Amino acid sequence: MIQLFLLIPKSTIQFLIMVVFSPSCGPVVLQVFSTIALTANLTSMFHHDFNIGSFAQFGDPIEVARIDHTSERTDFRNISHLAIRQRLDAENFTKEFILIDEHTAQSHAIWWVSTTQDSELTTDHLINLSHPPVTYPGEAFVLWQSHIRIQDFAYVYDSIEAGETTIDDLVAGHRTQPYDPHDPQEPPLNYGHDYTRKESAAGLAYPHYITATFPEVIYTADPAITRYKWTKWCVGLTPAAAHLSGMLSPALLSGDAAVNEWWPYEQQEDRPPRPGDVIELRVDYDWDSSRWPPPGVAAPFPGPTGNLSLASRTGRHSSYPQVGSPQQCARSRLRRPGPASTSVAIARQ
Incomplete structure (x- = not known):
């Protein structure tokens, strides 16, 4: 049986939750050009489809497409x-x-x-x-x-x-042999993913790094969880903090799913988190949260959930990366699995 520890009485959680979304280095901006007139309908359709595939509804997509006065x-x-x-x-x-x-x-x-x-x-x-x-x-x-x-x-x-x-x-793989730059490549490349449904896209949507403080987390030393993470203490958001921030809490899941949601709290000292600690967690989005708009709509970056700014929070913990530092740029750690490279596959055989 998985044992969880709440770190603060439930009656006071609602006044203390201030989960902060760690900023990334900003999205990759990809320029769009067009060989035809960019009507309002065409532009709207393009952005809608692009937002779906980039999970823009969660407010911090890795890439955005720019249509501006130079596009048409x-x-x-x-x-x-x-x-x-x-x-x-x-x-x-x-x-x-x-x-x-x-x-x-x-x-x-x-x-x-x-x-x-x-x-x-x-x-x-x-x-x-x-x-x-x-x-x-x-x-x-x-x-x-x-x-x-x-x-x-x-x-x-x-x-x-x-x-x-x-x-x-x-x-240049199975589509055309050899590659012909004039080939129409019909039908277009389509992996068949439905990015609007969590059942289809749960393994494709990247999680987000957040920081949480002592009253916002639950932790466990249960070997059923920690053995998968190679650490004594595993930490996750409380259900209340997760609900407010639109993220998932491992306490809302069970069995193997809970193991996948935990992220280890790395600490040189062999101890659980305690008051004053700022804890970095990699957490998955709650697709059912009312915080997020429907797929195809770009949400603003969620920013701090509470009134505590990231600058204030990092000031409380000397070892936590300051805003704008290379450590703060978490994008390189947030890559979702993609189609396997055929050249890599051949090399591994």
Whole structure:
């Protein structure tokens, strides 16, 4: 039987809960361009789908897509994606970008266009593997791009950034042999995930780092839990603190599910948390909480749940990272699992 310890009488919890959401370094901003007119309906549909896939309803997505006054380019109409890439390079915009075209409204899909440098490196890599892509006369290089369902884009982007997959895994595997940059890639890449339902997306939505103080946590030394975490004391939010912050408490779960929700409290001293401690926890969102808007709606960053600012809280604990310090940037620790890289899989065999 799992034994939990409440650290403060329930009657006083409601006055003391001040869970703080740890700020990250800000989202990756991805530029959007379009070969067609960006109508209000098209723009709204794009943002809705993108917000669903990036779990923007929880207020702190890893990436956001920027549609601004530079996005709609009449000079991009009726020219190739390669020509668009080269025109942007000439304007000193050399980053990857999202491209909306005349099929996006119906297909709910976009193109993810690589940089010129990455395209050339990917081509050289495949040539060295004796698997060159298709080339066309008059084209300076092979442009690598992937046609992706908008709702899947954040999932794919996270996987690429984490090194779990590459763009040639996406488009040069079973879809086309060898890779042809003019291939329409129909239907668009679609992993079939329903990002609006917690049953389908529970393993894809990344958790969030928060800080909590002594009255906001429960802890246990039960071996049934601690043996999975390699620590003597495991800590989680109280049900009351979790409810107020829109997160999950392990006390609301049972069995193996509870084990997955706990996060160890690492302390040099072999003791449980005590008054004055600031505890960092990685906690999953409660999809059923009224705190969060429906999928497809971007919520503002939740910020402090109570009146205690992060600056005030970090001032109480000298070892806790200060706002803006590299330790505070938790994004690199919050990667959700993505599609396996075929090249990695081959190397491991």
